[in-house]
Amino acid sequence: MCGIVGYIGRREAYPILIKGLHRLEYRGYDSAGVALINADGKLNVYKAKGKVADLEHAVESKDVSGTIGIAHTRWATHGEPNQVNAHPHYSESEELAIIHNGIIENYAVLKEGLIQHGYTFKSATDTEVLVQLIEYIKHTDKVDLQTAVQLALNQVVGAYAIAVLDRSNPDIIVAARKGSPLVVGIGDGEYFLASDATPIVEFTDKVVYVGEEEIVCLERGKELTLKTIGNVVKTPVVKKLELTLSQLEKGGYPHFMLKEIFEQPTTLATSMRGRVNVEQNNITLAGFIDNKEKFLKAKRIIITACGTSWHAGLIGMYAIEEFARIPVEVEYSSEFRYRKPVIDQDDVVIAISQSGETADTLAAVELAKSHGAFIFGICNVVGASIPRAAHSGCYTHVGPEIGVASTKAFTAQVTVLTMLALMIGRERGTLSEERYLQIVAELGKIPDKIGEILKQNDRIAEFAKTFTYAQNFIYLGRGYNYPVAMEGALKLKEISYIHAEGYPAAEMKHGPIALISQEMPVVVIAPQCGTYEKVVSNIQEIKARKGRIISVVTEGDEIVRHMSDYAITIPQTEECLAPLLAVVPLQLLAYHIAVVKGCDVDQPRNLAKSVTVE
Numbered sequence: 130m131c132g133i134v135g136y137i138g139r140r141e142a143y144p145i146l147i148k149g150l151h152r153l154e155y156r157g158y159d160s161a162g163v164a165l166i167n168a169d170g171k172l173n174v175y176k177a178k179g180k181v182a183d184l185e186h187a188v189e190s191k192d193v194s195g196t197i198g199i200a201h202t203r204w205a206t207h208g209e210p211n212q213v214n215a216h217p218h219y220s221e222s223e224e225l226a227i228i229h230n231g232i233i234e235n236y237a238v239l240k241e242g243l244i245q246h247g248y249t250f251k252s253a254t255d256t257e258v259l260v261q262l263i264e265y266i267k268h269t270d271k272v273d274l275q276t277a278v279q280l281a282l283n284q285v286v287g288a289y290a291i292a293v294l295d296r297s298n299p300d301i302i303v304a305a306r307k308g309s310p311l312v313v314g315i316g317d318g319e320y321f322l323a324s325d326a327t328p329i330v331e332f333t334d335k336v337v338y339v340g341e342e343e344i345v346c347l348e349r350g351k352e353l354t355l356k357t358i359g360n361v362v363k364t365p366v367v368k369k370l371e372l373t374l375s376q377l378e379k380g381g382y383p384h385f386m387l388k389e390i391f392e393q394p395t396t397l398a399t400s401m402r403g404r405v406n407v408e409q410n411n412i413t414l415a416g417f418i419d420n421k422e423k424f425l426k427a428k429r430i431i432i433t434a435c436g437t438s439w440h441a442g443l444i445g446m447y448a449i450e451e452f453a454r455i456p457v458e459v460e461y462s463s464e465f466r467y468r469k470p471v472i473d474q475d476d477v478v479i480a481i482s483q484s485g486e487t488a489d490t491l492a493a494v495e496l497a498k499s500h501g502a503f504i505f506g507i508c509n510v511v512g513a514s515i516p517r518a519a520h521s522g523c524y525t526h527v528g529p530e531i532g533v534a535s536t537k538a539f540t541a542q543v544t545v546l547t548m549l550a551l552m553i554g555r556e557r558g559t560l561s562e563e564r565y566l567q568i569v570a571e572l573g574k575i576p577d578k579i580g581e582i583l584k585q586n587d588r589i590a591e592f593a594k595t596f597t598y599a600q601n602f603i604y605l606g607r608g609y610n611y612p613v614a615m616e617g618a619l620k621l622k623e624i625s626y627i628h629a630e631g632y633p634a635a636e637m638k639h640g641p642i643a644l645i646s647q648e649m650p651v652v653v654i655a656p657q658c659g660t661y662e663k664v665v666s667n668i669q670e671i672k673a674r675k676g677r678i679i680s681v682v683t684e685g686d687e688i689v690r691h692m693s694d695y696a697i698t699i700p701q702t703e704e705c706l707a708p709l710l711a712v713v714p715l716q717l718l719a720y721h722i723a724v725v726k727g728c729d730v731d732q733p734r735n736l737a738k739s740v741t742v743e
């Protein structure tokens with residue numbers, strides 16, 4: 130939540146900062162702001178409610194000159210989204226300006242102390258408290274900015290990625306992180322700073338990922354310096370960025386979400402590349418092989434995640450229990466971390482996160498680690514906090530996911546979990562070689578099969594128009610497709626604002642059936658699999674109550690097709706792989722309904738891509 134950008138060098142900072150904010154807008158988009166020090170040493174701060182475009186509009190006639198600056202796009206936590214609460218925040222004397230991503234939990238106590246010292250506050254934010262504290266320390270202790278930031282952060286409880294400008298020293302940006310991501314780009318006589326590498330990629334491929342509780346100093350004409358909040362000096366580790374500019378553009382699609390749905394044949398092939406060898410019928414996951422013993426001796430596997438990643442985790446549970454015969458528990462990270470769970474040294478904890486920054490999942494990882502469990506991360510963003518905190522893991526490698534609603538990350542997470550389940554099962558001898566080989570061969574065909582499903586996009590777009598009236602949807606599925614039903618419902622509610630529930634199909638008659646009428650669209654995931662006949666019976670129950678049925682069926686299934694108002698076909702596949710196919714039409718359905726309703730598909734209201742607050 131919240132995106133931060135900074136620049137110091139020879140160029141004009143403003144265009145770089147604004148472009149960076151656009152790239153980071155997926156992280157929050159209720160208000161935005163920029164602070165720049167101009168050639169006369171004046172520290173200008175401009176802010177606007179709304180999106181980055183509103184900020185650009187607001188500064189049209191303003192002085193946005195300067196070769197040093199910081200900028201922010203916000204997802205409100207403390208204080209409503211308005212201009213006053215937007216970042217950057219000035220300190221009392223307007224000598225300092227700060228941007229912040231995270232939450233200062235003890236801000237009320239700190240604020241009280243500062244008020245007693247005569248400080249006044251304009252906003253309702255925790256961030257303004259921090260900048261006032263830094264200024265107070267800088268003035269009373271007569272220290273430089275870096276020391277003042279360090280001393281202030283020693284008093285702070287909470288999470289942050291911050292960047293601070295000081296009018297009295299226009300050659301330095303001081304930044305720090307704890308719990309929220311921060312990366313520095315190293316150019317030729319210039320530095321870039323951002324929440325992730327996307328604003329940096331076109332300027333340099335040399336980056337330093339700022340570590341937990343580290344403070345970094347970006348000083349004009351000087352080497353980058355790094356130290357911890359505890360004052361231990363560290364050497365910055367420069368890494369090469371594996372990210373291309375074309376991955377960050379829409380490539381002719383009207384929305385990132387549609388682009389990302391259509392990318393899935395390619396992204397899944399990339400996820401499997403070097404891991405699934407169809408010719409040799411083999412799977413290799415280095416993160417598993419290097420830690421095989423941990424998985425083989427595990428008495429239990431705990432999967433922890435949030436949202437869409439949690440749905441992927443449920444599918445992982447079905448696969449691991451079926452193939453590896455190890456009991457699996459799937460936990461919402463937010464519940465797991467607070468419910469005093471029993472965690473054993475022999476447990477393997479799999480943490481799934483696209484962003485790798487989700488605060489609750491990171492906290493769940495730290496908790497499990499502190500109990501001695503082995504942590505395996507399945508993440509997309511390379512170098513993010515969760516993969517760094519994990520003992521081992523596997524990246525999904527789908528490239529940046531920019532649409533706030535997760536699509537290609539989900540299918541890749543399911544793919545990685547399936548590979549993992551197959552590998553554990555094979556090693557444990559709980560999965561026959563014949564079944565292993567059959568599923569591996571089929572896994573290799575999944576990208577092309579998704580390509581086939583995508584050909585139905587126009588037809589889905591057409592019939593989606595008939596459902597924009599709906600206030601509620603039910604999604605039903607069984608077995609491996611029950612989590613798919615939940616994922617389909619989540620996609621619809623987050624981007625179209627239509628209420629939707631995903632249910633195990635057989636549970637319908639224990640309550641939700643009361644909702645069925647001709648006003649109620651019911652999406653049934655009914656591919657040919659073990660529970661097919663039972664799902665057909667569920668469809669009959671819905672038909673008898675005049676519910677409108679959209680079904681996802683296996684090609685050639687005339688029975689369910691005839692019972693449905695609209696049927697979308699998916700190619701025949703293994704039952705455990707059906708979620709990878711069945712979810713695609715549901716992504717498209719949600720997308721098209723949202724587009725017809727005129728919703729902001731890529732940046733739905735109240736949401737943010739990276740949930741770095743709990």
Ligand code: F6R
Nearest residue numbers: 436437438482483484487534535
């Ligand atoms: C839904 C969605 C969210 C995320 C959740 C976890 O489309 O994107 O539900 O799945 O916030 O995020 P990560 O996977 O980054 O931990």
